[in-house]
Amino acid sequence: MDKRTGLMTTFFVVFAVAVPFIMFKTGAPRVALFVVSLIMSLAFITSYMMIPQLFVDQKIVIIKNNFVNIKIPFQDIQNIEVSNIGLNIRTLGVGGIFGHFGYYNGNDVWYVTNVYHKVKIETKTGKIYMISPENPEEFVNQVKNFS
Numbered sequence: 001m002d003k004r005t006g007l008m009t010t011f012f013v014v015f016a017v018a019v020p021f022i023m024f025k026t027g028a029p030r031v032a033l034f035v036v037s038l039i040m041s042l043a044f045i046t047s048y049m050m051i052p053q054l055f056v057d058q059k060i061v062i063i064k065n066n067f068v069n070i071k072i073p074f075q076d077i078q079n080i081e082v083s084n085i086g087l088n089i090r091t092l093g094v095g096g097i098f099g100h101f102g103y104y105n106g107n108d109v110w111y112v113t114n115v116y117h118k119v120k121i122e123t124k125t126g127k128i129y130m131i132s133p134e135n136p137e138e139f140v141n142q143v144k145n146f147s
Helices: 003-025 029-048 136-146
Strands: 053-056 060-064 069-073 077-083 090-095 100-104 108-112 118-123 128-131
Touching: 003 029, 053 136, 077 136, 118 136
Parallel strands: 108 128
Antiparallel strands: 053 060, 060 069, 077 118, 090 100, 100 108, 118 128
16 A cells, blocks of 8 residues: 555544544444444445455456456457556545545546556556556566567
8 A cells, every 4th residue: 555545544443443432432322333333334345345466367467356356358458557646536436545446537447555556457448447566567567478
């Protein structure tokens, strides 16, 4: 994770612990229980979206987490490049807690944990995927060498 994502995640965890504790101490145990349930549900779902695996096979790029298993054949890739940070607008998704996941800039699909190490994969159909491998340049070169 980059520093900003790490700070947002840390803030969320502190908030998730502090708010229900304060609510319970001030005499609102039912509300505190509800808030704890809500926060823990959101944390579980969000952390579950984190990308545990990125694969480059000889014919395919695989983006896999607990919800998706995206397979992008090399012949469908129009362009792959290391991407700059730039201005991005979250359309629907998570924006910083455990990473950046979901739809950005309209229909761009993001699975990014480090905004400083992004790789943009554009398919021939116009679909754009943003991922964040450990070594973006090496990842791009590996895909280009296989294809």
